[in-house]
Amino acid sequence: MTSSRPRPQVMTLTDAAAKRVSEIMAQKPNIVGLRLGVKKGGCAGMEYTMTWAESQDKFDEVVEDKGVKLLIEPMAIMYLLGTEMDYVQDKLSFGFVFNNPNQQSACGCGESVNLAPAAADKLAALKVS
Template sequence: MPVTLTEAAAKHVTRYLARRGKGVGVRLGVKTTGCSGLAYKLEYADEAQPEDVVFEQHGVKVLVDPKSLPYIEGTELDFVREGLNEGFKFHNPNERDRCGCGESFRI
């Protein structure tokens, strides 16, 4: 299953890359950390790596390293504003549990 972006997330990424003046999209992966074991890592990517799995939606590329893909396959990346806070939200169908602080998850 692909990793997808909502229209709101794609617009945010497109605006940020335009302000930055460079970049091909966002790199999404996981790292081992936190109470539940895994945490998302998201960064703007200046170039694709040869091993990256690339998904594209709304004109924005999402680059995923092959080791992270089994943990985030099917994830939808959204960008939301809630009051004064704004940020990316991950809707991952593989998540079984999330720690109380919301920083890490378990598959």
């Protein structure tokens, strides 16, 4: 028996992020989506990873938001749950930023973050019955 309630999305995109990802993907043939993950590194402990994916892996969590397909690496789900990805541009810099409720701190340069796993009840909501 399957659950009738919809599963929550692991991540969402702002309009600016969706527009920028779509613009870049339009220039890259054979790309099926943007793969997101986290890895150990940096002075705060973890770093976000982003790569263009030519194929979807069997265990990727697929998020489709505003016409963009995100492929979330399985081990990153617990750290990215509830995250909003944005694209910001100002006079001195531009780039993607992550508004992540699981982020406890960040280094001064903004390249690495300290992330805690999402609460167990929030992770349980992702499970398909």
